[in-house]
Amino acid sequence: MTALLEVQDLRVTIGSTAAVRGTSLAVDKGETHCLVGESGCGKSISALSIMGLLPKGSVRETRALRFAGEEIGGHGEREMEHLRGNRMAMIFQEPMTSLNPAYTVGSQMTEVLRRHRPVTRAAAVDRAAELLARVGITAPGLRLGQFPHQLSGGLRQRVMIAMALMCDPELLIADEPTTALDVTVQAQILRLLAELQKDLGLGILLITHDLGIVARVADRVSVMYAGEVVESAPTAELFAAPEHPYTRGLLTCVPVPGKVKRDEPLGSIPGVVPRMQPGFTGCAFRDRCPEVTAACSGSFPRRTIGNDHQFLCTLEPGWVGSAAA
Amino acid sequence: MSATATHATPAPAAPAIEVRGLRREFRVRQGMFAAPRQVIAVDDVSFAVPAGSVLGVVGESGCGKSTLARLILNLLAPTSGDVLVDGKRLADMDRRARARLIQPVFQDPFASLNPQRRVRDIIAMPLIAQGDVASDDMHRRVAEAMERVGLSRDQALRYPAQLSGGQRQRVAIARALVLRPRIVVCDEPTSALDVSVQAQILNLLAELRRDLGLTYLFISHNLAVVEHIASEVAVMYLGRIVERAESERLFAASRHPYTRALLASVLTPEPGLGVPDVGLGDIMPDPANIPPGCRFHPRCPIAVARCATEAPKAIADAAGLVECHLAESVG
Numbered sequence: 001m002t003a004l005l006e007v008q009d010l011r012v013t014i015g016s017t018a019a020v021r022g023t024s025l026a027v028d029k030g031e032t033h034c035l036v037g038e039s040g041c042g043k044s045i046s047a048l049s050i051m052g053l054l055p056k057g058s059v060r061e062t063r064a065l066r067f068a069g070e071e072i073g074g075h076g077e078r079e080m081e082h083l084r085g086n087r088m089a090m091i092f093q094e095p096m097t098s099l100n101p102a103y104t105v106g107s108q109m110t111e112v113l114r115r116h117r118p119v120t121r122a123a124a125v126d127r128a129a130e131l132l133a134r135v136g137i138t139a140p141g142l143r144l145g146q147f148p149h150q151l152s153g154g155l156r157q158r159v160m161i162a163m164a165l166m167c168d169p170e171l172l173i174a175d176e177p178t179t180a181l182d183v184t185v186q187a188q189i190l191r192l193l194a195e196l197q198k199d200l201g202l203g204i205l206l207i208t209h210d211l212g213i214v215a216r217v218a219d220r221v222s223v224m225y226a227g228e229v230v231e232s233a234p235t236a237e238l239f240a241a242p243e244h245p246y247t248r249g250l251l252t253c254v255p256v257p258g259k260v261k262r263d264e265p266l267g268s269i270p271g272v273v274p275r276m277q278p279g280f281t282g283c284a285f286r287d288r289c290p291e292v293t294a295a296c297s298g299s300f301p302r303r304t305i306g307n308d309h310q311f312l313c314t315l316e317p318g319w320v321g322s323a324a325a
Numbered sequence: 326m327s328a329t330a331t332h333a334t335p336a337p338a339a340p341a342i343e344v345r346g347l348r349r350e351f352r353v354r355q356g357m358f359a360a361p362r363q364v365i366a367v368d369d370v371s372f373a374v375p376a377g378s379v380l381g382v383v384g385e386s387g388c389g390k391s392t393l394a395r396l397i398l399n400l401l402a403p404t405s406g407d408v409l410v411d412g413k414r415l416a417d418m419d420r421r422a423r424a425r426l427i428q429p430v431f432q433d434p435f436a437s438l439n440p441q442r443r444v445r446d447i448i449a450m451p452l453i454a455q456g457d458v459a460s461d462d463m464h465r466r467v468a469e470a471m472e473r474v475g476l477s478r479d480q481a482l483r484y485p486a487q488l489s490g491g492q493r494q495r496v497a498i499a500r501a502l503v504l505r506p507r508i509v510v511c512d513e514p515t516s517a518l519d520v521s522v523q524a525q526i527l528n529l530l531a532e533l534r535r536d537l538g539l540t541y542l543f544i545s546h547n548l549a550v551v552e553h554i555a556s557e558v559a560v561m562y563l564g565r566i567v568e569r570a571e572s573e574r575l576f577a578a579s580r581h582p583y584t585r586a587l588l589a590s591v592l593t594p595e596p597g598l599g600v601p602d603v604g605l606g607d608i609m610p611d612p613a614n615i616p617p618g619c620r621f622h623p624r625c626p627i628a629v630a631r632c633a634t635e636a637p638k639a640i641a642d643a644a645g646l647v648e649c650h651l652a653e654s655v656g
Contacts, residue, residue, distance in 0.1 A: 038519035136607060152609045153386075182385040183546060187590040188607070190600040209519065212549075212592030216600050235596045253524035255553035256593050257576050262553060263531050268524035272489045 004029045004203040005171055008064040012049050018276040019045045021227035027203040034214045035207045037224035040273045043207045047173050051090055052080035086116040089164035093176035095156035099148040105159050106144030112166045131162040154185035175207045211254050223247050226276050226284035233309040243311040245289045340373035341540040342508050347406035364613045366392040368564035379541040381555030387612050389564040390544045394512045398429050421455050428501035432513035434493030438485040445481040448499045470499040491522035510542045548591045552576050560584045563610050563620045570645030580652040583621050
């Protein structure tokens with residue numbers, strides 16, 4: 001079976017910064033693939049470059065960028081416009097900035113559908129109302145006539161999701177969709193996405209910095225660091241047996257109620273994510289890594305464990321750290 | 326109006342900070358001709374924090390937790406009620422005396438540091454404001470505060486824009502410590518930071534508390550973070566503390582349905598558990614429109630008829646405090 005989305009060796013350079021340095025990932029139909037990492041690691045840029053929405057002045061190269069089996073890496077703006085909002089849709093962190101404050105919810109939602117499908121206004125309004133109800137909004141008729149500022153944050157994000165679904169997309173890219181929301185609302189939105197995915201067979205690429213979200217919703221996880229995927233595995237395996245020192249470090253940083261005693265220090269990773277220059281070789285994590293050796297400055301292959309777990313490190317699988325507790 | 330706070334913490338320490346019947350109202354206009362509406366952002370809040378311990382305050386946005394922080398810091402005047410430090414009313418002190426006792430650390434170090442000042446001058450500002458600190462003493466104390474928070478000497482001359490988010494938050498903490506206060510009010514101190522940096526800052530705050538005997542009021546929407554650092558937790562809902570208990574007890578056996586919903590929505594990194602149904606429905610709390618009876622009843626999964634008409638009285642007992650008709654007294 002071909003993957004719904006397949007990205008091979010994606011590279012994005014913005015000015016003198018190598019923002020994405022050889023990212024590969026695949027999303028199957030009905031699968032949630034989480035891209036996780038700290039700010040500045042290139043996860044949003046990866047998503048934008050898949051959608052063809054990179055800022056001006058950035059350069060994208062890929063070995064392959066396939067959507068539903070079709071190579072779209074060479075598509076021009078017109079061809080991408082046919083796909084975007086139609087077969088592949090995206091939702092963003094802050095719905096207030098991605099909804100137009102000057103238009104009603106209804107006119108923004110119907111515009112998406114009428115741009116891509118030959119439907120009447122009345123049919124588009126019906127479809128919008130149906131989807132608002134589908135994402136759990138009561139009184140959809142009332143909401144269609146309202147402006148974004150009249151809605152709460154959770155409602156706005158539901159509207160964004162409904163709008164993304166107007167044309168029945170196959171792929172949904174969600175960039176930190178719940179980061180701006182309260183935890184209670186976050187849980188509701190994530191449940192909604194999971195339910196929609198099950199019903200509609202959506203492939204979801206979910207970008208987040210929150211390992212809790214990853215653990216709860218992802219089928220597969222790719223951990224990004226400084227523009228590359230340093231580890232990728234099925235979710236249960238990644239949490240049970242992380243291999244990359246960065247993944248292991250990140251997991252010790254998260255306070256888990258009942259796991260770490262109060263006043264016992266959390267694990268932490270010294271330093272910050274570096275800004276990468278083009279032409280950098282070796283491991284980008286080596287300056288922060290407790291296991292660094294001379295080999296880390298050279299180039300080395302990606303390791304594969306089993307048939308589905310890859311990581312990019314000089315260490316042997318199952319390594320025991322010198323600093324391990 | 327206010328019940329004297331009874332705190333269930335076993336520590337015999339006298340309260341470093343005590344809040345009595347604190348209330349703050351705002352008048353909000355919702356249109357040019359609409360009559361202004363009254364918003365009660367903080368409604369009769371009382372608690373005491375023993376010296377050297379940490380009170381965590383949690384709740385959703387709009388629950389009044391940041392207003393509470395600003396009232397305690399005296400950045401806002403309360404409509405009624407008092408804040409006492411070591412038994413003395415903060416409102417009776419002058420600004421300098423207050424600054425020596427209580428200091429803030431805010432969420433966003435990008436916004437809370439003056440971008441046009443060097444790190445050294447930002448940290449020295451509270452000392453300068455005191456007006457009577459000699460300059461060599463000032464240099465020594467700035468250097469000492471920087472060392473405490475893990476900033477290197479060569480960072481003294483940098484500007485905030487030249488620092489990372491974590492370093493900026495260290496500058497904000499150094500500035501809060503330079504007057505050697507008794508109490509630090511931390512309002513979402515790690516919310517703008519990445520997880521690896523968040524862990525560094527939480528570890529630093531815990532270490533400073535131990536070494537300097539500080540008392541924290543720690544406000545956060547992240548319950549996992551609060552559980553890690555706080556000895557006692559207060560849960561706020563639409564301006565009131567609806568439950569307060571020792572941290573272990575609150576996480577193990579919460580008594581308010583709202584606390585239970587908040588706890589259920591914490592997504593711990595444990596695969597296979599899925600996303601829980603927190604059972605709150607889609608009605609959002611509106612501080613300008615507080616429901617009659619129990620203010621939580623429209624969202625409460627276990628509400629009974631009485632909850633819609635009668636406001637629950639606070640039960641203050643051995644387990645802490647809870648405001649719910651269905652909660653039972655302990656001990």
